[in-house]
Structures are given as C-alpha cells and as structure tokens.
Amino acid sequence: MGPAVLVALLVLFGSLYPDTFLTKTNLVNNVLGQVTFLAIVASVQTVVMVVGEFDLSVSGLAAFATVMCATIINTTSLNGDPEQPGSVLLAVLLGLFIGVIGGLVNGVLVSYVGVLAFIATLGMSVVFKSLALRWVDGKPVYGLVEDGFVQVVRGELLGVPRTIYFAGFVAVVVWFLLDHTALGRKMYAVGGNPEAARYSGIDVKRVRLIAFAIAGVGAAAAGIMQSAYNATANTTAPEPWMLLSIASVFLGMAMFRNGRPNLLGTLLGVVLLRLLENGLNYTSLNNYIQDALLGVAIVVAVVPPAVSRLRAAR
DSSP: OHHHHHHHHHHHHHHHSTTTTSSHIIIIIIIITTSHHHHHHHHHHHHHHHTTOOOSOHHHHHHHHHHHHHHHHTSBOTTOOTTSBOOHHHHHHHHHHHHHHHHHHHHIIIIIIOOOHHHHHHHHHHHHHHHHHHHHTTOOBOOOOIIIIIHHHSSEETTEEHHHHHHHHHHHHHHHHHHHSHHHHHHHHHHHOHHHHHHTTOOHHHHHHHHHHHHHHHHHHHHHHHHHHHTSBOTTTTTTHHHHHHHHHHHHHHHSGGGOOOHHHHHHHHHHHHHHHHHHHTSOOOHHHHHHHHHHHHHHHHHHHHHHHHHHHO
C-alpha cells in the first residue's frame, strides 16, 4: 500500500505541476532534504514504539540539547580568550549527553517508577522546554561558527544534500539494531508481549530503558544538526517533531508488517507526509485547509488497517 500511495502522489502532483514538481531541486532538495531531521527523530521514535511505548518529549529534549550546544559554541574557551570560540566537539558531545540523560530519565519514570509513558514524557517535555527557554532567556542563539559546525551539515555531496546522508546513517543504524541484533529481537518481543518476554528471561525494564535512551540521543542529534543547518538555535524549531514523528510511525505501521512498528514504514511515512505537504504548497489553498487535508490523509491511511484488525479480532 505504501509504495502505491507514493506513486499516486507523484503522478497526481506531477501531472498538475509537471514543470516544477517533478524536478531534482524539488524532489531531492525540497522534499527529501527538508525531512531529514524529522526522519532522524521518527527513526528513534520507532525504537520506542517497538517496545510498546512512545516518547512525547523528543521536541522538548531536542530544544534543550540544542541551545546548550549552541551557547557553548558561542562562549569563550577555557583560557578566557574572547576571540576564541568554544569547542565545537565539546559542545556537540555535551548536547548528545543531555539527550542520553533525558532519555534515561524518561525510561526510569516509565519502566521502573511505573508512570504511564504519555504522562511521563509529556511532563518531561515541558520540563526540557522550560529549561531551554530559561537557559537562553527565551531568545534564539544566532551566529554559530561556520567552520567545523555549520559547513559540515550544509551543502551537497555528489549532488545530494548532506543532511540526507546523516539521516541515512541513523536509519541504517536503527535498522541494523532492530532487525539484526539480539537487542532488537528483545525489543520486538517486549513490544509484542511483555509478559511472555519476561517469562522468557528478558529484562523488560532494561530493554525499555535502552529504547528511551536511544530516542533521547537521536532527538538531541537531530536538534543539533538542525541548528547547524540554520546557523541558529531556536527552541521552537523542533516543536513539530513530537506529533509528526509518532504520526509517521503509525503510517508505517498501517502500510507494512500488519500494524507492527518498522523502520521502512516509518521512513516512507515521513516522505509521504512531506510529499503531500510539498504538493499542496503548489496549490492556491489556504494554509489551514492544507493542514486539514494533511490530517485527513493521516486518518484515511490509518483507519483501514485498524478496521481490518477489529474484524480479525471478532
């Protein structure tokens, strides 16, 4: 179903706008190049949903890790020289460390304390966002260094935006983890039947904890790369990732593997959402109508598999 929908969208918008829609600039740069950061977050969101949970804190955690990284880059080095910028490597490592710690906090609350994932991750998202706003006093961080940070993410390699390579790397790592490691098999077992997994000797709490840690570091990485691409760290930039990442996973579940979270379906869901949004931008419809059509498309894609599962259960 997924590839068929993708082809249908390409044919529809390609026939309506053949001179602009079906071009390398639009399909590669505007479609694929603009969803790479969401693709990273959706990939790690898939890991959490494989174990039967979901993470609503990815946007808040990404914002916090991003502004922490950016402010360190823009501060002076340890020797106090105001002309020397802070260490880019140190800043990036700190941002990723914040992502890991934030993910572990979520994992502890959900797995060991017993708080529902919806409550725990939504609450922590507010905490992370508040910390980010407090750290920068609600203002964006401008003027990030060009060399060694911004230029690594910007530009193209072999005619393809570099951001696509970063998203592809994360996707390959997540795919290998889920489909070709013992930990991945344990994650699917926990998500399928946690009680059976527990009786088979799997440490369910630990597996869930690892899944949330992976989601945290992935969200932080996406936020840091987005700030490098924009040369600005803004606490509002990652906000759409929370719902769109979950919607992408659900779309992938509807199109592949009979309703099971899977990376291929997630990535296809990300591309479908962006492709539909990009095609609607060529129309003269108002933005609120475009948003409504996008929401309807998500519901239409998810409802048929849900109805099939209900009929099978009866």
